[in-house]
Amino acid sequence: MNIRSKAQAILNIECDVLILFVIEDQVTLSDSAQTLDSLLNGALTAVSELGDFTGKKGQSHLLYTRGVLPASRLLLVGVGQENAITTDTLRRTAATAVRKAREMRTKIAAVLLTDFPNQHISISQAAQAVAEGSLLGGYEYRGQKSTEAPPETGLPETLDLVVVDAVLEGEAQAGLSTGMAFAAGGIIARDLANLPPNICTPAYLAQHARDMAESTGLTCEILEEQQMRALRMGALLAVAQGSAASPRFIILEHNASHADQMDTLVLIGKGVTFDTGGYSIKTSEGMVGMKGDMAGAAAVIGAMGTIAALNLPLHVVGLVPAADNMISGNAYRPQEVITAGNGKTIEIISTDAEGRLLLADALVFATKYAPTAVVDIATLTGACVIALGKAAAGLFATTDTLRDRLLQAGDAAAERVWPLPMFAEYDKLLESDTADMKNSSGGRFAGASVGAVFLKNFIDYPAWAHIDMAGMMADIEGVPYIPSKGASGYGARLLAEFARQWAEQAMAATSSNTSIG
Numbered sequence: 001m002n003i004r005s006k007a008q009a010i011l012n013i014e015c016d017v018l019i020l021f022v023i024e025d026q027v028t029l030s031d032s033a034q035t036l037d038s039l040l041n042g043a044l045t046a047v048s049e050l051g052d053f054t055g056k057k058g059q060s061h062l063l064y065t066r067g068v069l070p071a072s073r074l075l076l077v078g079v080g081q082e083n084a085i086t087t088d089t090l091r092r093t094a095a096t097a098v099r100k101a102r103e104m105r106t107k108i109a110a111v112l113l114t115d116f117p118n119q120h121i122s123i124s125q126a127a128q129a130v131a132e133g134s135l136l137g138g139y140e141y142r143g144q145k146s147t148e149a150p151p152e153t154g155l156p157e158t159l160d161l162v163v164v165d166a167v168l169e170g171e172a173q174a175g176l177s178t179g180m181a182f183a184a185g186g187i188i189a190r191d192l193a194n195l196p197p198n199i200c201t202p203a204y205l206a207q208h209a210r211d212m213a214e215s216t217g218l219t220c221e222i223l224e225e226q227q228m229r230a231l232r233m234g235a236l237l238a239v240a241q242g243s244a245a246s247p248r249f250i251i252l253e254h255n256a257s258h259a260d261q262m263d264t265l266v267l268i269g270k271g272v273t274f275d276t277g278g279y280s281i282k283t284s285e286g287m288v289g290m291k292g293d294m295a296g297a298a299a300v301i302g303a304m305g306t307i308a309a310l311n312l313p314l315h316v317v318g319l320v321p322a323a324d325n326m327i328s329g330n331a332y333r334p335q336e337v338i339t340a341g342n343g344k345t346i347e348i349i350s351t352d353a354e355g356r357l358l359l360a361d362a363l364v365f366a367t368k369y370a371p372t373a374v375v376d377i378a379t380l381t382g383a384c385v386i387a388l389g390k391a392a393a394g395l396f397a398t399t400d401t402l403r404d405r406l407l408q409a410g411d412a413a414a415e416r417v418w419p420l421p422m423f424a425e426y427d428k429l430l431e432s433d434t435a436d437m438k439n440s441s442g443g444r445f446a447g448a449s450v451g452a453v454f455l456k457n458f459i460d461y462p463a464w465a466h467i468d469m470a471g472m473m474a475d476i477e478g479v480p481y482i483p484s485k486g487a488s489g490y491g492a493r494l495l496a497e498f499a500r501q502w503a504e505q506a507m508a509a510t511s512s513n514t515s516i517g
């Protein structure tokens with residue numbers, strides 16, 4: 001689907017379906033609605049008076065224009081009560097509308113863009129939300145099916161975002177570009193996490209990252225086993241050694257050459273390309289879905305793509321430790337003691353607590369960038385799914401500022417995070433008789449928090465946050481722009497939005513400093 005922005009009068013919009021957002025109980029209130037109502041001989045008034053369509057969230061109503069307009073259909077879509085409209089309402093509504101347009105097999109669809117000044121939603125924000133919603137809502141993963149997609153699954157070829165006022169076209173275009181960059185990141189994350197584990201190996205992830213870097217202008221470096229050994233990444237290597245697929249350590253960098261003039265953010269994603277549990281083997285049911293145990297990695301790779309496309313004035317490093325967690329004569333075992341990159345020793349209690357081992361070495365590696373802040377994202381614990389379900393990812397942060405920024409980004413991207421504690425009591429649960437720490441408490445208490453306090457042993461910078469997205473990686477129901485089955489792409493838009501807001505605030509701080517000094 002090709003999305004364009006346009007400035008056009010309603011009478012000039014040529015399309016198969018014209019989509020109009022309608023606020024609840026305000027069917028005929030907006031200027032556009034009034035124009036359409038009078039052109040269509042009071043059709044909107046009739047619909048509203050008969051109560052067939054009121055503009056309730058999720059509601060839609062189709063009208064035929066029968067030659068009165070160059071648009072052959074008018075699709076009214078409800079956005080609900082005015083005071084409850086957010087950019088996510090528009091994302092959802094756009095997804096619903098595009099799906100309807102798909103059912104009607106339309107080739108060209110157009111959306112009349114409106115701002116919602118009372119809700120502080122500008123034209124550019126509306127354009128961004130509509131672009132994200134329609135692209136993410138039109139996503140379909142066909143995997144390795146050897147047959148072609150049936151024609152009715154095709155989206156409209158073109159979606160026009162139309163503003164009636166020509167002065168707003170620049171704003172619409174800016175929002176559209178931003179929305180396309182965000183959607184593309186989310187789609188990269190979905191595609192990668194949907195791939196089967198025999199295709200999406202650590203080497204495949206690395207190649208994908210390299211290709212993306214080439215097309216977006218990111219710097220990319222891939223470390224192989226030997227280099228990891230030289231860096232003493234003993235934790236990552238212990239996990240990887242049970243698999244015939246060799247590990248990779250992916251380094252993506254945006255603005256590498258400006259590192260000393262800008263804040264540095266490091267984003268780290270867990271890249272376990274399949275998690276059998278190792279010798280602490282999972283049950284058959286527990287293993288289902290574990291191809292998605294690299295969803296954190298997918299989120300970081302997707303976010304880096306968005307960050308590059310937006311060309312944020314920020315130094316951002318994306319790190320992905322990638323490995324399989326398998327069983328073989330070579331695999332690591334419970335009771336082994338391994339050594340991470342910072343020299344700390346870890347007694348293995350469970351080989352199924354492997355993600356934190358990969359992250360440990362990546363967190364140590366991040367130190368060399370002297371980062372302003374580090375955020376890792378991982379499908380780390382089943383316990384986090386028990387705690388928060390599919391409503392939010394768990395958030396652990398060492399500073400309130402970083403926590404609040406991630407909460408805010410989560411809100412804006414509608415990829416929610418929720419704070420969980422790192423109480424000192426949890427450290428006790430990881431005390432080992434034979435090493436500096438255990439990799440798991442061996443018990444069932446506070447599993448998500450225990451994972452977080454384990455990771456805290458490997459950080460040496462001013463601010464760090466850990467996001468446990470285990471519940472969010474796949475099968476999210478009830479959101480029109482997220483597939484109800486398969487990878488959600490969660491995290492890519494959250495991290496990119498976090499970086500975008502960080503860049504915005506850093507710029508504001510610099511310009512206010514300059515004006516004072």
Ligand code: BES
Nearest residue numbers: 293350352353379380381382383440470
């Ligand atoms: N990849 C899993 C966590 C997971 C579970 C992700 C369900 C998505 C859905 C992780 O490696 C794991 O196995 N964690 C263990 C930790 C325990 C051994 C301390 C868990 O949650 O049981």
Ligand code: ZN
Nearest residue numbers: 275352353354
């Ligand atoms: Zn595991």
Ligand code: ZN
Nearest residue numbers: 272275293355
């Ligand atoms: Zn895992």
